[in-house]
Amino acid sequence: MTNILVYVPVPAASPSKSQRELLTLAARLGEVSVVLGTSPDAIADEEARAGLSAWGASGFYSADATNGLVAPDAALLAAAAKESGATLILLPNDIQGREVAARAGVKLDAGVITDAIDIDVDLVVSKSVLAGSYTVRVKATRGPALVTVKPNSVQLPAQEPAAVAAAPLRVLEPGESGAVATVTGSEARTASGRPELTEARFVVAGGRGVDGDFGPVEDLADALGAAIGASRAATDAGWIDHGAQVGQTGKTVSPQLYISAGISGAIQQKAGMQSSTYIVAVNKDPDAPVFEIADLGIVGDLATVLPQAAAEIRRRKG
Ligand SMILES: Cc1cc2nc3c(=O)[nH]c(=O)nc-3n(C[C@H](O)[C@H](O)[C@H](O)COP(=O)(O)OP(=O)(O)OC[C@H]3O[C@@H](n4cnc5c(N)ncnc54)[C@H](O)[C@@H]3O)c2cc1C
Incomplete structure (x- = not known):
């Protein structure tokens, strides 16, 4: 055995x-x-x-x-x-x-x-x-x-x-563990009520295209019960916490559904989400690289598309 x-x-x-x-x-x-x-x-x-x-x-x-x-x-x-x-x-x-x-x-x-x-x-x-x-x-x-x-x-x-x-x-008594860093204090993060990003079945992510307003991304995430992700452009701009960054220097996610909104699809962003089962991309530029890996691409303004998707999901959930 x-x-x-x-x-x-x-x-x-x-x-x-x-x-x-x-x-x-x-x-x-x-x-x-x-x-x-x-x-x-x-x-x-x-x-x-x-x-x-x-x-x-x-x-x-x-x-x-x-x-x-x-x-x-x-x-x-x-x-x-x-x-x-x-x-x-x-x-x-x-x-x-x-x-x-x-x-x-x-x-x-x-x-x-x-x-x-x-x-x-x-x-x-x-x-x-x-x-x-x-x-x-x-x-x-x-x-x-x-x-x-x-x-x-x-x-x-x-x-x-x-x-x-x-x-x-x-x-057990594991013995000497070698040089250790010590925690001198900690502060609990305020719970968002949303699932943890790396474990979530659904992720809605926003990029520079949200132009400072994560409202439509958050609303769709809440309609779906999804976690919120972001591109580095969005986290660097301070529009959302760095913990939401997906990609090469952020978190790696592999949800069943990844909705990418206003994200161009740079290689460093793809590195963190490419193994998602189903990728939906919303981008107003039909030539955005993200469409190359999307299972479903929607060419349009995220401020128009995301609220419609959220409303339809809520209607179907009753
Ligand atoms: C070493 C290194 C590590 C990096 N690590 C990461 C990483 O971990 N994660 C990461 O994401 N990036 C990372 N980057 C940065 C990466 O190269 C890109 O710069 C970044 O991903 C771009 O973010 P973005 O797609 O949000 O912005 P942009 O590339 O500016 O794209 C914005 C997109 O939004 C679209 N858009 C604009 N307005 C709207 C609208 N109203 N509706 C719909 N679409 C709209 C535009 O057409 C465009 O495609 C890294 C870069 C380097 C050099």
Whole structure:
């Protein structure tokens, strides 16, 4: 039986969608244990462990809480890998997941594979490369493979699993984690009520074409239940928070639907959204490069098109 570890930095009473996807993929391939993050807000309480156990976790590893960011988590992951004899370690494909994978990879002298979209029973990983233009199949040649998996890559079961009791927890002493950065203070971000950009099924993104007014983009996003994205031109102009930037130097998203409004489609923007399942582009310039990758292109003024789309969606939702 293949032993698999899944890294869950911050467990909650009910696992997030990307955590459920990692657990679903892992459970398809072998026996699953979860390695819990060591940050003080990673509350590994019984309720959180029961939620993760329902999705297939048969054991947990944790260590004493620290505020040392990623280094202690990487040390714990490496210790758990040695303890469990895991041959595969799954992590989220976000900045933290990739950094923990890289650090643990060095400690374990193991291969790291990022941007995975699937893994087969022989632990051959499918991953998207060159801004989503190609899918390649790769395999780590030594150590337990550390694989970061893109959100929205795994089909979740139609039905929620039945509730179960929390699987057992083992507290490890990972030892020296190396130089650590320390968190000296933090401020919670105001919740927008919209889905998290990198996990969202639908994204509506605005660019320089919104001309300072994200109102139509926000209205369509709210009609759809979508997250809001933006081009760098829009975030650099200060029209929207930098956290919304999609692209080479922003976030990578792979939603089922990406609506691009007033964005020309520069290569650096495409790098972050090209692997979206269905791309709709709204641009008043019929020659805009974004139309080359759009499944549906609408030539028009976004200030006219987006409100009509939002009104029609609301009408159909009743
Ligand atoms: C190293 C590097 C990294 C970068 N990283 C990123 C990145 O991560 N993400 C990113 O997005 N960019 C990135 N860029 C910048 C990128 O090259 C482009 O400059 C940027 O994406 C352009 O943003 P835009 O499409 O919103 O603006 P523009 O290119 O100015 O396009 C605006 C578009 O809006 C259309 N438009 C105008 N008015 C309307 C209207 N009323 N209705 C409909 N359409 C309208 C225009 O026809 C035009 O196509 C990077 C650049 C570099 C050099």
